[in-house]
Amino acid sequence: xxxxxxxxxxxxxxxxxxxxxxxxxITAACGxxxxxxxxxxxxxxxxxYAILKRAHEDSERMLEEGLLRGGDRADRQLAELVRELxxxxxxxxxxxxxxxxxxxxxxxxxxxxxxxxxxxxRRIFERTLExxxxxGRFRLSDPRxxxxxxxxxxxxxxxxxxxxxxxxxxxEGAVSARELADQYxxxxxxxxxxxxxxx
Amino acid sequence: xxxxxxxxxxxxxxxxxxxxxxxxxITAACGxxxxxxxxxxxxxxxxxYAILKRAHEDSERMLEEGLLRGGDRADRQLAELVRELxxxxxxxxxxxxxxxxxxxxxxxxxxxxxxxxxxxxRRIFERTLExxxxxGRFRLSDPRxxxxxxxxxxxxxxxxxxxxxxxxxxxEGAVSARELADQYxxxxxxxxxxxxxxx
DNA sequence: ATGACAGGTCAATGAACGTTCATGTGGTGA
DNA sequence: TCACCACATGAACGTTCATTGACCTGTCAT
Numbered sequence: 001x002x003x004x005x006x007x008x009x010x011x012x013x014x015x016x017x018x019x020x021x022x023x024x025x026i027t028a029a030c031g032x033x034x035x036x037x038x039x040x041x042x043x044x045x046x047x048x049y050a051i052l053k054r055a056h057e058d059s060e061r062m063l064e065e066g067l068l069r070g071g072d073r074a075d076r077q078l079a080e081l082v083r084e085l086x087x088x089x090x091x092x093x094x095x096x097x098x099x100x101x102x103x104x105x106x107x108x109x110x111x112x113x114x115x116x117x118x119x120x121x122r123r124i125f126e127r128t129l130e131x132x133x134x135x136g137r138f139r140l141s142d143p144r145x146x147x148x149x150x151x152x153x154x155x156x157x158x159x160x161x162x163x164x165x166x167x168x169x170x171x172e173g174a175v176s177a178r179e180l181a182d183q184y185x186x187x188x189x190x191x192x193x194x195x196x197x198x199x
Numbered sequence: 200x201x202x203x204x205x206x207x208x209x210x211x212x213x214x215x216x217x218x219x220x221x222x223x224x225i226t227a228a229c230g231x232x233x234x235x236x237x238x239x240x241x242x243x244x245x246x247x248y249a250i251l252k253r254a255h256e257d258s259e260r261m262l263e264e265g266l267l268r269g270g271d272r273a274d275r276q277l278a279e280l281v282r283e284l285x286x287x288x289x290x291x292x293x294x295x296x297x298x299x300x301x302x303x304x305x306x307x308x309x310x311x312x313x314x315x316x317x318x319x320x321r322r323i324f325e326r327t328l329e330x331x332x333x334x335g336r337f338r339l340s341d342p343r344x345x346x347x348x349x350x351x352x353x354x355x356x357x358x359x360x361x362x363x364x365x366x367x368x369x370x371e372g373a374v375s376a377r378e379l380a381d382q383y384x385x386x387x388x389x390x391x392x393x394x395x396x397x398x
Numbered sequence: 399a400t401g402a403c404a405g406g407t408c409a410a411t412g413a414a415c416g417t418t419c420a421t422g423t424g425g426t427g428a
Numbered sequence: 429t430c431a432c433c434a435c436a437t438g439a440a441c442g443t444t445c446a447t448t449g450a451c452c453t454g455t456c457a458t
Contacts, residue, residue, distance in 0.1 A: 223416095
């Protein structure tokens with residue numbers, strides 16, 4: 001039942017947002033009454049925290065695996081990172097979007113935890129970008145501009161692209177999560193000016 | 200005072216979300232009491248609607264201007280579109296983010312209006328992408344994949360990138376809105392495989 | 399059989415919510 | 429000067445909120 005509450009709550013937070021979702025709605029979706037939630041979680045906030053924690057742990061684990069699978073070539077690493085992150089935010093778009101939007105409703109200390117997790121993810125991308133740049137695999141200098149594009153800006157651009165796929169992706173749509181992940185992986189490589197990673 | 204209410208409400212909706220922002224908080228931020236809001240707007244929802252309407256009108260106008268400034272070359276068009284959209288979502292990130300996230304709390308008919316506006320914006324980008332592809336200015340075929348990257352997927356990737364800049368951009372940060380818009384413009388061109396638009 | 403216990407119900411709590419309305423007031427055109 | 433109007437007030441309205449606690453019930457190990 002604890003698990004059931006987590007899943008139904010995630011779905012409702014995804015649809016209506018945390019503050020607009022009442023404890024009664026969550027428990028009704030599980031077929032029980034409101035008071036029963038407090039046999040499993042201390043508060044409504046605690047439910048949100050549990051959802052976010054699970055999501056962040058899983059997404060970080062997927063990224064670490066992708067990083068390994070990418071080997072030591074930064075372009076292949078980037079391709080795998082983008083693929084994993086896109087997969088996560090499409091296949092588990094409910095938790096993914098909630099994690100990205102609802103952390104503000106957590107108490108400060110737990111909100112910080114979430115922000116730290118987001119920062120760690122960004123650092124993974126930034127490191128791969130830096131490695132690819134110094135290895136000469138990425139081309140990120142705008143001929144029209146005086147100074148080069150900053151690495152953190154590129155990382156944010158790619159991250160926003162992948163993460164926000166969860167906002168519009170529909171599993172019943174024309175393109176599958178796996179296809180989208182492949183396309184995004186290709187687009188990200190073009191974005192950083194990488195040649196084909198098969199070469 | 201009507202204008203004041205709109206601005207303060209937008210800021211609070213940006214910080215806490217629509218349902219978590221009470222009428223009392225909005226009016227307190229304006230230095231008046233709760234009842235006074237109803238001299239200017241019929242309901243809290245109407246305030247949100249007014250914010251979203253203004254934001255969408257302005258953003259569509261900026262995009263149309265950018266489209267004109269881009270002339271008839273699709274790559275220059277795309278560069279201008281990305282620049283304008285990024286500028287809008289950084290310089291007016293408060294309204295921009297609210298428009299992107301809080302429309303669900305509107306009654307169905309007005310929520311539809313917002314979705315229609317978002318669809319129109321996406322169509323502008325898609326048309327430019329289609330024109331650039333048939334003119335041979337963009338390269339969007341993944342050699343590792345059987346089928347080409349879809350135009351609507353590319354449009355969404357670029358849109359998410361620009362729109363979400365409003366989520367992390369800080370005007371007091373190291374990079375200005377205009378610099379970011381330039382960098383994003385360059386990144387978008389690389390993403391679609393365009394050569395330098397100066398050629 | 400019995401006791402413990404996990405997990406449900408039900409009623410009640412005080413606080414906060416959006417909204418209404420009668421009332422007060424300062425400025426403005428006639 | 430006076431009527432008017434725009435706008436703010438503050439008290440109420442009914443509803444909903446998250447949370448609590450007393451109670452019930454089924455399932456176990458002993």
